[in-house]
Amino acid sequence: MNYELLLSSIVFLLCLTIFILHLVKKRRISVKYSLVWLFPCFILIIFTLVPGLMNMISNFLGFQTASNMILTALIGFLMIITIALTVIVSNQKDKIRLLIQEVSILKSEKK
Numbered sequence: 001m002n003y004e005l006l007l008s009s010i011v012f013l014l015c016l017t018i019f020i021l022h023l024v025k026k027r028r029i030s031v032k033y034s035l036v037w038l039f040p041c042f043i044l045i046i047f048t049l050v051p052g053l054m055n056m057i058s059n060f061l062g063f064q065t066a067s068n069m070i071l072t073a074l075i076g077f078l079m080i081i082t083i084a085l086t087v088i089v090s091n092q093k094d095k096i097r098l099l100i101q102e103v104s105i106l107k108s109e110k111k
Contacts, residue, residue, distance in 0.1 A: 009048045017041045036081060 020037050023029040047054050058069040 006048060006051075010045065013041050013045050013048065017045075036084065040077065 017038060020029070020034050020041070024031055024034045054066045054069070058066040061069060063069040063072070
């Protein structure tokens with residue numbers, strides 16, 4: 001692998017990790033949701049530092065090329081994020097409905 005590409009990949013991943021940690025520190029994102037981004041960053045850092053690992057894993061799993069494995073992993077990752085966000089939205093919808101009911105009860109008792 002080209003050393004400039006290797007260095008730029010590591011710098012980008014470290015900057016992304018620092019940015020996510022900064023968002024957690026400023027409380028703009030919760031720790032629970034930051035793990036969705038930190039975990040893949042650490043995995044990519046490992047794959048970047050050990051270039052042959054990606055080919056070894058893709059061969060072990062039966063993929064012909066590492067790019068096919070990466071594409072499959074990205075599609076799976078996006079599906080997991082979509083499911084997680086759907087669960088979050090559903091929970092928030094239930095909480096909002098309960099909150100509206102409680103406020104309505106309080107308003108009706110006030111009258």
